[in-house]
Amino acid sequence: MILAIGAAAPLGLAQDNPGNEPPPRTRVAVMEFAVLTDDGHLVSAEAAPAPDLARLARLLPSGITARLVQSGRFDVLELVPWPAPFTIGPDRVPEEVRALITSGQADQVITGTVSTLQSSVVVTAQRYAMRDGRVALVGAAAAPAARVTEAIELVDALVAQLFPPEAGILEVAIEQVFVVPETLRLAIGESRTLEAFAVDAFGRPVGQVQFLYQADNPARIAVDETGRVTGLTPGQATVTVRAVGRPTRGTPTARTTVTVVPPSFGIRAGALVGGTDVHALEQFRLGLRLTPTLGAPPPLRPTRQVTQDITSAANDPLSFLSNVFASFFGEGLVTFELDFEPGHALLFTLDAVQRTQNGYLGTGVGFSTPLQAGGDQGVHLRLTLGTYAFGRPTFPLELNADLIFPTASEGGPSVRLLLLGGVDLFR
Structure with a gap:
């Protein structure tokens, strides 16, 4: 498992000015709360029908x-x-x-009311400021309390609703974390950046949050502190995102499933560079490469599951072998190779290939069919060593070493070395 920590961009926060001077502070007037009587009239704390409500309207x-x-x-x-x-x-x-705002005494004004509903208390608050050249309501809040003595604890709830989280008045607790996209498909060597977001209990975005990115399989993907994910080898892995540096409710997390895919189709062209009883550039080769993937590659299995698989293999070997081959095709480990040597031979190879972002290694077996008299005919073993031109997996360079065992002549095995280049396509 690998970890990376990054910070999300602030949401709606003003940037520092070029002179690095702090912005001017907002002038706020907080008015004494009114008391809403049972008959629906707003009265001051002095005229409140109950002493507890009067004290609450001031506190x-x-x-x-x-x-x-x-x-x-x-x-x-x-x-x-x-x-x-x-x-x-x-x-x-x-x-x-x-009057307070238009006269310039305050930039914002906060008012509120206190009322009783049976045995509980309901508090409301409003925030006013200039908007589009006129005074308007820009924030509102409401919160209940079971008893009058508990209502004073509503201060933080009211402030959290009156002001956006980026105002930084309260240390807002993160309720949920989201990541986009939730599923990601990458070619080998391809990179994409995840975007993570955090929201509070009211569903409002929380700015200036650091996120921790965790990859459960560093052999398949790499992830950095900005959420940039790079495909390393074919297969499936999961990136888990957590918010750090701020209070959270529980342990909110988000996950992205990343599937790294091998090239699905490729073409090759090259020439003979060495071998048994041959001359360099004596023959040329054109080839096709097809790597099937049957659905999403399976995730890593825990040790207990592997033990169970071994047990089941003894009881049902045919089913076990079927699952193994399905896994090979699902992870893109098997490549079908068809090579054409004009005027010489046609070769078909089944190649098991291990790929990374730096290159690939393949071992395979196949057969050769002559196109004319003197062409190769027999079974061959192949070793493939590959790298990428310009560091891009789309442009492979590979060396094929073929060991051919003839079936139509009494001669011994022969070796052929070919250098090929080409293009790989990912889907």
């Missing part, structure tokens, strides 16, 4: 003020008393709020 805005001051991003005015009478404008903006 809640004081708690919000403390949070804003603690964040260091706001200049908070002294607690503004609740006006009486309270006037609502035609646009549903309180006139007292409008």
Whole structure:
């Protein structure tokens, strides 16, 4: 397993100015909360029907003020008393709020109400600011408490709803982590970058989050701290993403399934460079390469499962062998090779190939059919050594070493060395 840690880009945060000077702090006026009576009237804390509600109408805005001051991003005015009478404008903006903002005394104003519902308490809060040249509601919050004595604990819940997470007033807990895409298909050597996101309990994106990327099979894929995934060898692996550096609810994770595929089709062209009783460049070769993959390659199996497979092989060897061959084809380990040597022979080879991002090694067996008298006929063994031109798996360079055992003559085995280049296609 490999680990990499990266940071997500901030969501909606202002960038530092060229002079590295801190941005001017926002002036906020927090008004004393009103009390909503049973008959639907808004009254000040002094006129509240119950002493507990009166105290709550003063304590809640004081708690919000403390949070804003603690964040260091706001200049908070002294607690503004609740006006009486309270006037609502035609646009549903309180006139007292409008006056505070339009007069330049505050950039934002926070108001709220406290009311009882049977034995519980319901608190609401509103945040007003200039938007499109007029005072408008830019944030709202509501939170219940089972008892009046518990309502003071609603301060953080109200602030979390009134302000976006990137405001940085509260250390927002991460509820869920998402990663895009959830499935990824890569060619050998190909790279793609995953995008990770975190949201809070209200479904709002959380900015400035670091993510931990974990690959469960470093032999098949590599992942760095930015979430960039590179395919190394054919097969399937999983990248698990976790948020770090911030509080979380539980252990939120997200996963991406990565399938690294071999080339599905290739062409080759080259010439003879050495061998038994032959001359260099005496013969030329054209070839086709086909690597089937039957569905997604299977993931790694735990040791216990491997032990069970060995046990089942003894009981049902035919089924076990079928599963083994299916695994070879599923992971793209077998390549069918058809080679044509004009005026000489046609060769068919079944090659088992191990591939990496740096090259490949193959061992195979096949047969040769002559195209005219004197052409090779027999069974052959093949060793393939391959690399990539320009470091790109699309352009392979390979050396074929064929050991041919003739079946139509009394001569001994012969060796042929051929140097081939070509193009591989991935799907």
